[in-house]
Amino acid sequence: MTKMPFPPRAEARPLTLETHGIKRQDDYAWLRDDNWQEVMRDPSVLNADIRAYLEAENAYQKAIMAPTEALQDTLYAEMRGRIKEDDSSVPSPDGPYAYGIKYVTGGQHPQFVRTSRDGSDETLLLDGDKEAEGKAYFRIAGASHSTDHGMFAWSFDDKGSEFYTLRLRDLTTGKDADYDLKDTFGGGVFSADGKYLFYVRQDQNHRPSKLYRHEIGKDPATDVLVYEEQDPGFFMSVGKTQSGDTVLVHIHDHETSEVRTISAHSPLDPPHLIAARDTGVEYSVEDNGDLYYILTNVDGAEDFKIVTAPKATPGREFWTDLVPHKPGRLILSHDVYKTFMVRLEREDGLPRIVIHRLADNIEHRIAFDEEAYSLGLSGGYEFDTTEIRFSYSSMTTPSRVYDYNVETRERTLRKEQEVPSGHNPEDYVTRRLHAPAADGETVPVSLLYHKDTPLDGSAPCLLYGYGAYGMSIPASFSTGALSLVDRGFVYAIAHIRGGKDKGFAWYKAGRRENKKNTFTDFIAAADHLVAETFTSHDRIIAQGGSAGGQLVGAVANMAPEKFAGIIAEVPFVDVLATMLDDTLPLTPPEWPEWGNPITDEAAYKYIASYSPYDNVEAKDYPAIFAVGGLTDPRVTYWEPAKWVAKLRAKKTGDSVLMLKTNMEAGHGGASGRFESLKEVALVQAFALMVAGKA
Template sequence: MTTSRAAATPSAPERTAAPAAASVPAAPASPPVAKKVPVTRTHHGDTFTDSYEWLREKDNPEVVAHLNAEQAYTDAVTAGQEQLRQDIFNEIKNRTQETDLSVPSRKDGWWYYSRMVEGSAYSIQCRVRAAGDGSTVEHWTPPVVEPGVDVPGEQVLLDGNAEAQGQPFFSLGGAAVTRDGNLYAYAADFAGDELFTIRIKDLRTGGLLPDTIEKAFYGLAFSPDGGTLYYMVADDSWRPYQVKTHILGTPVAEDQVLYQEDDVAMWTGFGLSADRRHLLVSIGCSEFSETRLLAFDSPEKGLQTLIPRGGHILYDAEPFLWKGVEKILLTHDRDAANSMISLVDAAEFAKPLTEQEWATVVAHDEAVRINGATVTATHMVVSLRKDTIERIQATPLEGLGTAAQESGVEPSFDEELYTASMGGSEFDSPVIRVVYTSDFTPPRVYDYVLPTAALPHGELLLRKETPVLGGYRAADYVATREWATADDGTKVPLSVLRRADLPRDGTNAGVVYGYGSYEVSMDPGFGVPRLSLLDRGVVFVIAHVRGGGEMGRHWYEDGKKLRKKNTFSDFIAATDWLAQSGWVDPARIGAMGGSAGGLLMGAVANMAPEKYAAIVAQVPFVDALTTILDPELPLSALEWEEWGNPITDPEVYGYMKHYTPYENVRAAAYPAIAAVTSFNDTRVLYVEPAKWVQELRARSTGTAPIVLKIEMDGGHGGASGRYEGWKTRAWDYAFLADAIGARTLR
């Protein structure tokens, strides 16, 4: 679930048409029953008694024993799905080219890329020298690097498999290389708690420097001279709040704090400007922000604030030098709900906000959401969303913000529903990297030659399409845009995915997937695991519910705070559309969502349990009110801008109290439910689904099993490594497929 809580198939001869309940195995007689230790919580005159809050005691052996018992129960309940899980895992594996590599990206005279090797769980980071000075498009043509073929001069920067050896978990949280190419800093997580150990490798010798930084957060960057490393630190509530500087060769205990954010409701991060002349420190929430710049050519001036947070403007800034004048490209929501882009001389920010002169570059448009903008030496590149589709637009810098400004140019694609996003760019490059995908087009990597007078529309150069093995043909599948009608009349967009040969006879199974928070969009994108459901005759619906960003800023704002219930009713409307579509048997519909989408799963389970045969809630945020009422818990204070602050606002408290899943479990025949979590998850603590499952079992009047699947060595994304990831997805899909009677390949 983004920076806060964030989760997401050739003809066969027959399909299963059995009703959902027929394939759900009977649960063992005695699921784990946690003892009840009543704890009362009183806010705004309301008292809630929580019998299972003691399960939060992570170091309590009784808690660990209970969680292990839950997993044993889950294993017993789902034992009959083992062959189905293995089948789906093998289908994922057999469709994946296991020995593969990324498309090389050029930076400072080197081509950087990663390799995957069959049988290995983690990627290997590599590089090879680049030819030419980078002045022509030809110099930006990646070298031909083939799977399994040695590359002359290849240098291994980091082998994730070697790093992970003997560790219960491994994840690479970021890396940075000095401009001279000599030093490589990388951050590794060995627990799944997203706190990293930073090490620095001397690429000339292959040895590690003695500098080791523990418990860092995401974010790494070197100073231009390579002598200073910038990194982030999170506080005890897992909120990134400090930007620190480490001078290589000095004790880590002497590292200085460049910036510290004390407002518990604000998130902090940093990065380099596109031209790498500035360090940008970004502080913000979902409603306003603040950017501070450190100029590397005059560090003695310290951090300089552009627009203070008191201006209550949500913005991103990109500084660059144009014809000797320092410019700032602003993507902002000042009098522009969907955001717009302005060009401002840096000197203007010394004036009061009301007196500053901002030149409009991209005007506000109710039908277009501006996601962000960056620059190269010659062009502005904008990421925008129109008609729900994410796309890229390039405009020459010459004349930008004046009457002489040229129109933006978009690379064109053939499909109706697709995603085209930035895959990276270098400031002095004549090309930008674009990643393209759709629901049934595997990811393609293009280099887009930026438009010029001689090439007014630019040019797309295909560098790679991710291979899909096993006889995959995109023509065997269909994706359509449909619309459900919510209770208030709002039209909710749906992406409906199915096999092209599926009969519309009302007997098929269906799955509805949703998220709907933090303005995150569920954009079209290819997924190998999902093919296993589609090939079993499942109609897969992605519900683009309010709270997401698919339809612009208003779509997000209409599904947050005191409008959050729209997210849930939209999802139910999507379910009703599927049930009435003629494609499926209404008794064979499952639902899936993760993190904030897990809250969605919990809410719809309470509101309409009869509409679902099964629900898979991945790392579900189901005890949201308890969490947000305690600002000491990870991320809680940061959530106030998304859900409201129930501590100070009784209306918010009352509103949340009526939808949070844990507190609204009722006497009802709940469907088969799997709550999937990880012991070391710091975004949604394991205790939330652990408590929820206990309450569901205690109150359900039905007989369908309710299970807790817990990964004891995993984080928010589950266990580490691609094979474990495939096993996790196979488990989730097998649980759904079994419950909705979709076990057999067509």
């Protein structure tokens, strides 16, 4: 048997901290580089001691996983084999043209193309592979064209730090302007005449807080500051209504929003406020003619309703209900076209699409048959249309893109996801279970497994969860999951509190002072899978990323005996220290989600009671694999680094503990559609190793 290498140990440098008269000791606070903001822009300036530790952990991880390298190669080849390399989207029509994205064989990055409306005369607008040449990391954040089809705005990140560079391309010449718009939040919005671009710039603390108006072709130094958000707890973004008439300035945290509007036809006008922010009230805006159509939770509409308001007097006192609030029916989004409105909503844990005719308010739904599935709406570019586009998939059914005529109710299949290596849905089973929680609630659990997998408790299980920010994890098709399922795994998604899978109340019951419900729901899902003999506790590998990494870190402390392994990707595990550090990019906007431990002693104590890093103890833990990104602005690299360092010092037993820090990427991991698969293969190899199948 090969002797395992000796794991690295970070030096303990005790630091005593005090808040609300409560003292705590942090032995690994030094792993947070004082110049972290510079590291986001230039990773080479990382402190030498910190770099040495991270690289030692990377070397250890590589040595531990070396026996699985052939397996990783096989997994990578399988996953790549399920991806159609020369793939393309269904082009979206806009006037005389149609716009789309395609990939070439071997290409890592998208190509943006334009054809005539009938699909002929293709023109390459942007070659992502060419733009990425010579860069260790490259990701295109967004791209949009002007209404007159003459200009193209595109943005990219080449550090993983999510400081985006925005460029403007003349579609007549195919050349970019000789200047860049730096430190933006991503894409921009053109005025109706194509002469101006609105974009959001980030400050030094990575907060999108300033809206600028850029005149095409002019020196960016002359850009006009249109609006600046002063509250560091609110982020800003810019968008446009489906009609194209209105530029939308969104200002929001996790529970409160405010919208300002600018006429796309009068771009020099100042922004106009729809309704002033009111803590706990959220709203989003679309328009049609003289009316705004507003999706909101105002007046106790917990699961949201849709109201209308005159553009001339858009304040809340003029809001009139159009689609009333119905408890348990969560309205997720709405798009407004010339003659109809379409909304995506969820009820009984499943999404659905509803068409609402504006002339007479008659509604109908688009029906679906499967027990668990995922839906997505694509707004397209056109306003005066009778068609919408949506995507559908389930855990067994590859994604399908449909055009739907709202008048004839005919559904046209435009594209079906190809799996080049082959996929037979009949070989797989998808189920929806309901796991009982201790307080009487039931937790939905979506399952995928091969029809030949024995359900006698012997199957290994990958149990995935997130449970934060109201985000619901869809029961959608995953080509990556098939590699585990084909090897006898049960793949499960726990739709735990903190998401909105069962309405807005499901979200509220898993945030702030109710956060521990998220963790106990996940444990309840594991218990139910065992009780129903889908798996056994010593066969379950828990997986979560970001806030889901917090989840699996917490359950590792709370119920280590119920899991064989933990996969924590960019895990938010140092919750207390991060929520106490208001210089970090996301901390002030995060207080509505987690609580503010700086001003609220009760919030401090509650967060301290579950924060994974603060609750590491001297006990046996499952096998743990943590993954971080050096330039990650969302979950900073030192969170998983500190967590693993403390686990190494405290844990008992001989279970594997590994940390991998991607030294050239951020929150999303490696860039490129194939490079990212190598990280998925590594994580799956760990799961197979823990399950004894490597």
